[in-house]
Amino acid sequence: MTYINIYTLILVSSIHMQILYFYKKIMQTDNIFYLLLVSIFLIFYSLRLTTLIIYPNSIMSQFKIENFGYEEINDFLIYMNLIFLIAHLVFLKFSTSFVVKIPSINYNHMINIIFYLSVFALFCSIFYNFYYLQVTDFGQNQNRLLSYLSILFNYQFPLIILFITFIMKISIKKSFVIVFTLIFFVLFISLIGSRSALVTVVMLFGFSLLVVHRNFQLKLSLSRAVLFGIIVFLMYVTFNLGTYAREQFFSIKIPFSLKNMSLITIKYINYNFLYQDIEEDIEIQQGGYIGNRTSLIYSRVGFLDIASFSYNYEGIQDVYNGHNYFKSIIDNLLTPGFNVYDQLPTARMFRMKYQNVDLENIKQYYHTDMITIFSELKILFGYLGIFIVPFILYTFLLIKQKIESGNLLEFTKYYWLVILYLLYFNFINSFGFDTFCINTAKSVIISLIYFLIIKLITKLMKVSICQQ
Numbered sequence: 001m002t003y004i005n006i007y008t009l010i011l012v013s014s015i016h017m018q019i020l021y022f023y024k025k026i027m028q029t030d031n032i033f034y035l036l037l038v039s040i041f042l043i044f045y046s047l048r049l050t051t052l053i054i055y056p057n058s059i060m061s062q063f064k065i066e067n068f069g070y071e072e073i074n075d076f077l078i079y080m081n082l083i084f085l086i087a088h089l090v091f092l093k094f095s096t097s098f099v100v101k102i103p104s105i106n107y108n109h110m111i112n113i114i115f116y117l118s119v120f121a122l123f124c125s126i127f128y129n130f131y132y133l134q135v136t137d138f139g140q141n142q143n144r145l146l147s148y149l150s151i152l153f154n155y156q157f158p159l160i161i162l163f164i165t166f167i168m169k170i171s172i173k174k175s176f177v178i179v180f181t182l183i184f185f186v187l188f189i190s191l192i193g194s195r196s197a198l199v200t201v202v203m204l205f206g207f208s209l210l211v212v213h214r215n216f217q218l219k220l221s222l223s224r225a226v227l228f229g230i231i232v233f234l235m236y237v238t239f240n241l242g243t244y245a246r247e248q249f250f251s252i253k254i255p256f257s258l259k260n261m262s263l264i265t266i267k268y269i270n271y272n273f274l275y276q277d278i279e280e281d282i283e284i285q286q287g288g289y290i291g292n293r294t295s296l297i298y299s300r301v302g303f304l305d306i307a308s309f310s311y312n313y314e315g316i317q318d319v320y321n322g323h324n325y326f327k328s329i330i331d332n333l334l335t336p337g338f339n340v341y342d343q344l345p346t347a348r349m350f351r352m353k354y355q356n357v358d359l360e361n362i363k364q365y366y367h368t369d370m371i372t373i374f375s376e377l378k379i380l381f382g383y384l385g386i387f388i389v390p391f392i393l394y395t396f397l398l399i400k401q402k403i404e405s406g407n408l409l410e411f412t413k414y415y416w417l418v419i420l421y422l423l424y425f426n427f428i429n430s431f432g433f434d435t436f437c438i439n440t441a442k443s444v445i446i447s448l449i450y451f452l453i454i455k456l457i458t459k460l461m462k463v464s465i466c467q468q
Contacts, residue, residue, distance in 0.1 A: 003052045005070045011077035022088040048304040076308035082386045090390045115165035122158035151442045163208035164414045191261045195242035207418045310371040328434035347431035373430040
């Protein structure tokens, strides 16, 4: 199957030209929303096209989808060109109206206390996730009440607080603590099946850095280039480790335990770095072991494949529609311990459509499809979807302005801004509007809980300072 032709290159180059023309003008206002949009496109779309040129292998071929090639990708890129044009005009028009200086109000001692509390909260989240997977046999025996309790142990929010407090007041002692904590976190979360542990760390640290140091500029140097190369390699390693652990626990169904997690680590090292028994376990395809593995990874990580496919899939409105969104939100957010409609999130239901798999079999798969907001707008509204983009972007910009102009402590503003950027990132990389609503509701709940705890600490610190 051919995935790229000359028109594909012209269409993606057209978006690159838009970015080159508008980037300097828009980034004069330090617009992180725009920076995220551009970064997502370059990393997950442009780079995906590069891997398709080098290794023409798509996840869709593994799903035995025959009607997917350059025509579907080109149709999707035409729509993306229109969306980017509208987005550029919106950012150019409204960005300058929303630049508000954040007043510097800081309590150093309070920042240190919050830093160590966030380390404690992160470890609690890690161990709860382990406990949850052990009780539910790696999520195969659903326990809705435990899953609701897991909202309180979402590890993203302790990470956000950890990074903000670290960047605001860096010290050697805190540097050692954060390095040890992150190594443990990435390794442990990867071994319980997450393929995005290190990506999450890098992303949230990047958001925190951009928020705290608004004038931060990434200057090219040899040391930073080497660091970037190391991070990319570690992302490759942790992605494969998470995939391997997921296969062992979910597909092969070995018992979930610390002992088996250790055995998986040993076997993974033998398999990937010592190259023992590779030929028995995997068929080496043309392009070499590393090259083929990279292609398979980017086929899943790159958003182009499934977004282009869903954009063109006939009858997809049967899955992504307001009725299914409503049922999904009721069952997966509002009814703890029982189902009303027995409706899975639409990101999991889509596979029933294009692979003709029944519901009971879908429940056995650890699989979701990220169709992205670009494809979802077309599915729901057709070409009118491009005119909804200004309202979406304006809403995020307005919320950002409200946070920055509010009467809040410096740390608190940073905290809400990072969460806002995280929601924006998740909105663009859509798993479906229902999933976004469910995750946003959960995020708001846990964010408010952490906010109230931080507010209590702040009040106690103010009393302590006044008494001194």
